[in-house]
Amino acid sequence: MPRLISRAFAVGCVTLLAACATTRKAAVENTSKTFTTVVVDAGHGGKDTGAYRRSGPPEKMATLDVADRLDRKLRESQLKTVMTRSSDVFIPLDERVAIENSQKNAIFVSIHFNDSRRRGIHGFETYYHSPDANELANRIQAKLMTIPNSANRGVHTANFRVLRLATYPAVLVECGFLSNRHDGNEARSTEYRELLADRIAEAIVEQRYGPGVYHASAEAAVQPQPPSEGPGLAPATLRHD
Numbered sequence: 001m002p003r004l005i006s007r008a009f010a011v012g013c014v015t016l017l018a019a020c021a022t023t024r025k026a027a028v029e030n031t032s033k034t035f036t037t038v039v040v041d042a043g044h045g046g047k048d049t050g051a052y053r054r055s056g057p058p059e060k061m062a063t064l065d066v067a068d069r070l071d072r073k074l075r076e077s078q079l080k081t082v083m084t085r086s087s088d089v090f091i092p093l094d095e096r097v098a099i100e101n102s103q104k105n106a107i108f109v110s111i112h113f114n115d116s117r118r119r120g121i122h123g124f125e126t127y128y129h130s131p132d133a134n135e136l137a138n139r140i141q142a143k144l145m146t147i148p149n150s151a152n153r154g155v156h157t158a159n160f161r162v163l164r165l166a167t168y169p170a171v172l173v174e175c176g177f178l179s180n181r182h183d184g185n186e187a188r189s190t191e192y193r194e195l196l197a198d199r200i201a202e203a204i205v206e207q208r209y210g211p212g213v214y215h216a217s218a219e220a221a222v223q224p225q226p227p228s229e230g231p232g233l234a235p236a237t238l239r240h241d
């Protein structure tokens with residue numbers, strides 16, 4: 001009997017701990033106005049190509065390029081950045097979450113491109129989970145909509161793992177549909193990917209410091225990257241202090 005009681009007690013404790021853990025995961029520290037670090041997440045990578053169309057590079061390459069440009073622009077705006085990957089490697093979602101949650105005073109921005117069987121569907125979407133990330137998500141979507149000929153597919157909540165398990169405000173940006181002729185063509189253009197990064201960076205800087213602070217670096221847009229600084233040579237996790 002005592003054995004049974006202790007077992008019941010143990011089960012109860014485990015249940016309680018699990019409940020605690022769940023509560024802890026769900027609690028978001030609202031750093032949406034005070035953050036000093038931006039975790040930049042290039043979606044997919046390595047064996048996980050993401051959306052793929054014969055006519056252009058796979059999603060994993062487009063996300064890495066936009067993330068890389070975003071990272072540079074944020075550092076130019078005096079924000080610290082951490083990239084979850086900076087080369088074509090596979091990073092499990094839980095590892096991305098761990099990188100994200102191990103920072104101090106951070107926000108998380110995940111870059112993706114979209115895919116649909118319906119070729120006609122195009123435009124931008126931004127997702128968030130915690131209400132603390134709502135403002136940032138709306139700001140990013142609004143800045144993307146200043147790009148000429150862009151289509152607004154809205155800001156939505158989603159249960160994506162990298163958003164749900166984040167202990168900081170986290171958003172996921174879908175930068176257009178690779179399955180759509182217009183969006184796909186744009187995603188193949190270096191200038192356009194620079195524009196995407198620029199608008200997302202502007203939204204993030206505005207979220208932190210208010211309007212008028214962000215200055216796009218025209219130099220960064222036209223200067224070719226020296227090969228020694230190519231993303232393929234950097235470690236999987238880059239910490240920029």
Ligand SMILES: [Zn+2]
Pocket residue numbers: 043044050051059112113114
């Ligand atoms: Zn994706």
